Amino acid sequence: MNRLSTYLLKLFAAEATGLFGVALTIIYLAQTLRIIDIDTVRERGLGVLFWQTILAVPQLAIAFLYTCIAIGLARALRGMQASRELHTIHVSQLVPSLFRAVLIYAGLGMVLVLLLSHVIEPAAKRATNMLQAQAAADLVGRSLVPNRFAELGEGVTVTVGGRGPRGEITSFFADDNRDPNTRRTYIADSALISSDELGYVLQLEKGTIQYRTADGQFSEISFDRYDIALERLTGEVDDEKRRRDLGTLAMVNEAIAEGEWPEEWVNRIAERSADGLRVVALCLFVVAIGGFPSGRRRDPLVPIELTVLAAVLVERAMTSYVPIGGWQQHFMGVLVLLVIALVILSARLRLFLPQPRGAHSG
Template identity: 45%
Template sequence: MTRLSRYLAKVFAVETAALFAVAAFLLYLIQCLRSFSVVAVKGQDVFTLLGQALLTMPTLGVVFLYVCAGIGLARGLRALQASQELHIIHASRRVPALVGAIGLFAGGWALVVLLLANFVEPVTNRQFNDWAASVAADLVSRTLTPNRFVEVVPGVTMLIGGRGAEGELTNFFADDNRNPAMRRTYLARTATVAADEQGYVLQLRDGAIQHMSADKRFSEVAFARYDMALERLTGPAEAREALGEMNSIDLVRRALAGGNWDRDTIRQLSRRLGEGLRVIAICLFVAAIAAFPHGRRTAREIPLEIVVLAAAFVERGLSSSLLPATPYDPIPGALLLAAGSTAALLARLRVFAPRRQRAAPA
């Protein structure tokens, strides 16, 4: 690695790190605003709000970091173009050093994204879900008052007849009308908040679940005991994604031990590996369009930031909707972008052009 390559890679990395820091701070503020119900509705302190918003940042970072890498590389190349350094690099035949710097930059940021997607994100997902479960348990145990209707979250109303000596809830009633297509009512003689390997659950005994559809069809299911995750009443009614809380090494070990590579495991691994491939693809795209000097006036050019965002949008569209759905959904779009960008880059570098023979001196 030459001194010029290290200098250029540093220029690109500084531009990307500055952009990523600004974008991460703005997204963190947005996440705090989106999670403000933790303080306003669920009665938690501001540290819970800030902590839960922070745990969502690795997931968001994986999504937008490759765009920051593309824009950072574009800005660095544009600065080299403005200072005439890009012209000097090509005129002095130092293009291999420029290509090496772009490769070092792309590989470094791809490694960062892979570490976030494969190891950091699963840990923060698990911690966030555990924290949300504890908030739900605290909400139910603290806000319910005997013989008083309490709206624990918008759309969910609960009522208890009393509390036992060991925290047992009697004459439990909960009405969940958040889903317009299906209204659910839970009735139980007793209820207890407990914890298992999946988190906090509400153990209902001797009761029934009543369903009311949008067309007023009524159904009821009686039970002797029914364990329900508290998140179904205090948050989005979605089950925890176990695969999303496991790092990639554990996923591979689990698949090898069971001898079964199921579709969900393959999709999870391909999504994580595809994020690193996206960084390589977007950097190749930027190199193909901005790594060559020109004499055009910058006032008439389309901003490179918009071009990079458009390329990322097209790549996402190819991966998610236009190509046939497979367990490898995140990868085809990035591969197509990388292949097209590589072909354009090699063509502009004249790799396949025949070299002219110099005439021998007389």
């Protein structure tokens, strides 16, 4: 990489880093304001609050990161347009150095986004789920006072007959009426708060689960042992799904070991991988519309930053609403944007490429 490419790469990175720093600060403050009002983190100390706000950042940071990478490149190219550096690069036939810098910049950005999507964000989710499970265990432990009804959350009421010296619970009863369509009642002779590989669970022994529908239908299931995740009693309405926030490598290893690829995992891996390709598509789109000199003395009516944001929104809309199912859906908007960028780039390169020295008009 020559000096010009190095200079341009630093210029692009500086713009993107500044934008992402501002976005990251806004994300962190917003997450702090949201989490500080959640009951599960109250009375648990500032250290837990600080750590939980940090863990909430990666999921939102992914979208901001690839957007800031594209806008950073756009701002740098706009500045080069204003300072006539872009004109000098084209006149001096140094366009390969410009594109080399853009491709390296896009490649580094893609690696950062893929690392964030495939590794950091799943790890942050697992840590967040563990904190929530610990908070749920603390809440349940404090609420289970013998012969007294306690409300774990809106719509969930529990009571127990007694507590043993090792934490054993006798005569457990819980009523869950959060779901307007189904009311659940858990009754067990004994219970114990324990943990498994997914978090904290309430182990119910010798009891029944009673279901009552809104139209009065009743059903009952008996069990010798039933494990219920504590988050199902303290969180939102139960959707019968346990946490599966695995990293991509863990998914691949487990799928290879079992010889089966769950559709949910394939879709999740495709979604994470599309984030990286989105960086390349956006960078090529930006250089296609802003990497060539213009003779205009006035700024364009629509700033290039707004054009990039519009491209991001249109691409996300196409990805979300394209009538194609399966893992292919996550790549449709990105591929359309990539094709548009390559078409514009090819047309402008043909226009701006210098004529051969021996060429002349008849």
